[in-house]
Amino acid sequence: MSPEATPDVVPHPPVADRRPTTREIHGETRTDDYEWLREKDSEDVVAHLEAENAYTEARTAHLADLRAAIFDEIKARTLETDLSVPTRNRGYWYYGRSFEGKEYGVSCRVPVSDPDDWTPPQPAQDCAPDEPALPGEELLLDLNALAEGHEFFSLGGSAVSPDGHLLAYSTDVVGDERYTVRVLDLRTRELLGDEITGVLGGATWDRDGGELYYTTTDEAWRADKIWRHRLGTPQTDDELVFHETDERFWVGTGRTRSDRFLMVASGSKTTSEYHFLDAEAPEKGLQVFAPRVEGLEYNLDHAVLGGQDRFLVLHNHTGDDFELATAPCATTAPDAWLPLIAHDSAVRLEDVDAFAGHLVVHQRSQGLTQLRVLELGDDPAAPVTDDYLVEFDEEVYTVGSGGNPGFHQPTVRLGYTSMAIPSSVYDYDVRTRELTLLRRTPVLGGYDPADYEEHRLWAPTEDGEQVPISIVCRRGARADGPIPVLLYGYGAYEASIDPYFSVARLSLLDRGAGFAIAHVRGGGEMGRRWYDGGKMLNKQNTFSDFIACARHLVDTGWTTPERLVAEGASAGGLLMGAVANQAPQLFGGIVAGVPFVDALTTMLDASLPLTVTEYDEWGNPEDDPTVYATMRGYAPYENVIATDYPPILAETSLNDTRVLYVEPAKWVAKLRATAVGRRDVLLRTEMSAGHGGVSGRYKSWHDRAFSLAWILDRMGLADPAAD
Incomplete structure (x- = not known):
């Protein structure tokens, strides 16, 4: 079926009532016709969302066979x-x-x-x-x-006690990310009486295995408290260990790999502060390492360098792209931190893992991830005996370390992937410098990475930047000219969307489409300046970069606007809404997942979950007229206009606590009421899920098959005859 085709019987879309509310802010009167959709428990709201789901199902009924085929393809390619x-x-x-x-x-x-x-x-x-x-x-x-008996299930985390006898694990059966921690005795397979509710994520054991540390949130969904729970006591007796009262900051806790220190990290988007508890001197209690200074960010870990206990400090005190330094295991001012890897504006240092005989540094340069090994010796004056990168040959790839819990282990477990190479697990032996492939995720059905080609493209922007694009397609797919392309973007929180492999994506590629990632500003792919260039008052750069990438793909003959589909989720959904307003003619379709499209309304309400902690990312439009004007100028919901938008699929979840369902619900209602031309806008709401969507692998496959079928329909590839 071509992108312009529609089913024989076209149902009427739901029409949300206009119930205007007004607010005066910075001398402007804001009128919102659809704020009433925020009442989650209202019968009218539930009925409207269910009507939207029914409409979406009816409008996509012609894709049922394609959805089933894609699900079967994912299933057939997966070693279950x-x-x-x-x-x-x-x-x-x-x-x-x-x-x-x-x-x-x-x-x-x-x-x-x-x-x-x-x-x-x-x-x-x-x-x-x-x-x-x-x-x-x-x-x-x-x-x-x-998970039995629950529509939704998520494991927040699990941790075995130091003696190996007990397992603490946390579960969420609603989707609101409020977990319950329980403790299983692995010797008897019986649950202990301990039950801790309202936890964010999992729990951390103390070194002796008699206590658990966990985090809870305030009413604004900000992680603000660290608690200590002694096994065998009720939760009401738990001790409050740390309370973060600054509403811009959140907290978390964990043990160092060496097991000596419990760390309590407190941070905003721009500032960090660590407290540490020394297991060898618990009577000293929590001690601050370096008191918070606005704009100073650092991470803290424990290492043994030249036979001496030292803290490793990864910080931005000497430069935006961070430096790795050492310090005594005590309160230490930034000017006393001694550089181990000096700041380099061409290399963004992101993390460090400390082991007894080596350090592993996570860094990136020119948009690519890298792993750097520092081998350690016994000389306190020169503890690093060698410093080198673990090398790979591909043009576009992603590498990182993980699954390395042992402080004394001589090997480093690595994860490696690209858009054509399935996720691969390696062990790197620091003693021999040998890299051993342990496993590559099998893709059934005769998959061969050589059948696909990957490239790194660079899209020029009007302000002189070059935006990296990672792209993959079947080898030779462009021999007959432009191909359909799905262009993905995010661009916020310094999060890097690095190249990755997807079994589900093969259902696109094998039908002749390409998949590309636009590494736009606001992400961290090109260092801290890339992030700073796409946040706060610079947010428009994120949208302009994505548009530049779309135009580059068209101008260089990769695709055409009619067959170019854009996709993004969460903050990437904000990106989708913005480019829909600013360059609707460039896209044949847009998928916005859990989209942050009503950003201005959310950021004007400090009582909503996460709003205050987001001020350092977006600004505070309530207090700052300049921030208000900036957000007013790009927020998708505010800027819906009477134009012919490309077809849009908005997907959300009723129990999402990060981007509330009301944002896409209001956006879709306003698009329907304002747009001209096709007005082909669909809203799909999962009624029993959270920010991450449905739970369970088969459910998630069905979910992705729905989106991919819609995307293929927009590309003109839904008809088997088009294969």
């Missing part, structure tokens, strides 16, 4: 009964298992048989669900059993 590479920690190898027909996985472990052997054991790939994959296998958690 599978195992992860075991990770070693405290005398055990830990791994996950998944099974055909099951929405969720299970976690398992086996004892380490040889303490000197760091080669992960090879689990049996073809064993039945009731058979062990390795001798001595012990089941930790069966998420399918925990």
